[in-house]
Amino acid sequence: xxxxxDGFVAQSRTVQWHTPAGDLAPEASTSNVVGAKLHPxxxxxGDETNFLxxxxxxxxxxxxxxxxxxxxxxxxxxxxxxxYASRSEMLQDVTRILRHEVEALVNDALTTFNWxxxxxxxxxxxxxxxxxxxxxSTLTRRWLRSSPPTTRxxxx
Numbered sequence: 001x002x003x004x005x006d007g008f009v010a011q012s013r014t015v016q017w018h019t020p021a022g023d024l025a026p027e028a029s030t031s032n033v034v035g036a037k038l039h040p041x042x043x044x045x046g047d048e049t050n051f052l053x054x055x056x057x058x059x060x061x062x063x064x065x066x067x068x069x070x071x072x073x074x075x076x077x078x079x080x081x082x083x084y085a086s087r088s089e090m091l092q093d094v095t096r097i098l099r100h101e102v103e104a105l106v107n108d109a110l111t112t113f114n115w116x117x118x119x120x121x122x123x124x125x126x127x128x129x130x131x132x133x134x135x136x137s138t139l140t141r142r143w144l145r146s147s148p149p150t151t152r153x154x155x156x
Contacts, residue, residue: 001065002032004044005097007083009035013076033076036083038093044101049108062105070094 002008012029019025043049045062052060074080074094075087084090 001044001070001094001097004042005038005040007034007036007038008032008074009079011035011076011079013073015072029073031073034070034074034080034083034090038083038090038097040097040100043104044097045105049105053108064098064101067091067095067098 009032011033012031013033014026015029016024016026044064049060049062068091071087071091075090080087080090084093
């Protein structure tokens, strides 16, 4: 997302994962953190979608990050707080950007759509016959009415 959206800065944060034994396992995130208001420069998957529409012989599948991923890895106190008063405020902009991308993918008549997700994020998948956007449209309408997730993994 940082390649297509202004507002990310080249910093990372540490995420604490729980091992099967219940121990904490710190892991540095590979994503950037939010350091300014988020503004899209271009579509998130526009280049890929255009290429696949012209070259793929069959159905197209596109994967986007779930908005809840940004709650964990894109917030860093002291950096993100310069742009947003809270994670929830940042997540509203992330959700708006992803919503526009999903709408564009539906308009592109993609046949399969997936969210990448952490274990606590919602997961929706839709597939249909080639060049039919109806299931993706239904998926989009349901997602557009949903609210940001309330369950979060522990973070540092």
